[in-house]
Amino acid sequence: AQSVTQLGSHVSVSEGALVLLRCNYSSSVPPYLFWYVQYPNQGLQLLLKYTSAATLVKGINGFEAEFKKSETSFHLTKPSAHMSDAAEYFCAVSEGTNFGNEKLTFGTGTRLTIIP
């Protein structure tokens, strides 16, 4: 069964500092991995996704993530935090060996706070 672990339910960084949100996954087959962002009172928006192509994936708003199979990780980074990055971030995994039998499994989320 697939699962996702996000380390740190709350992360605070200063404006202009590096953002690092951690995600580890468990999957019995090569996974697809995703990062979603949720702004207050809104739905989830896709930041970036890994689908077995390049291991370093670039997304919107300056975020990127690196797939490391040996570490079963897919950490999200941004070199310089902006106030508008304050939101909740979810890591998710999708796997499946049978067509039409795949589900998206989410982590519990990390709330990112930006300190002025």
Next chain:
Amino acid sequence: NAGVTQTPKFQVLKTGQSMTLQCAQDMNHEYMSWYRQDPGMGLRLIHYSVGAGITDQGEVPNGYNVSRSTTEDFPLRLLSAAPSQTSVYFCASSYSVQGRPNTEAFFGQGTRLTVV
């Protein structure tokens, strides 16, 4: 460009009442899902559908019914509301690429449900 539309946005129910949460998508996506979001638990899959006429249970299906009579619509029915069903509900749709569903999920804005 509507995407995924959920109605209503807010709802208060009394224990024992029934209601239907509506979800419609205009992207001709095969796959549709319902999730509930609770603090500290991320998003959990309630039910999903891989096409019109086909539905299956997710992680937390008890107390909920779904049907998929058309590609566009995927309503979620609460049969007899309970306080434990107080949550934010998200509908999502996705498409397949090379036979891999859920390569990217598009989310609605959510329905905030309170059961008293």
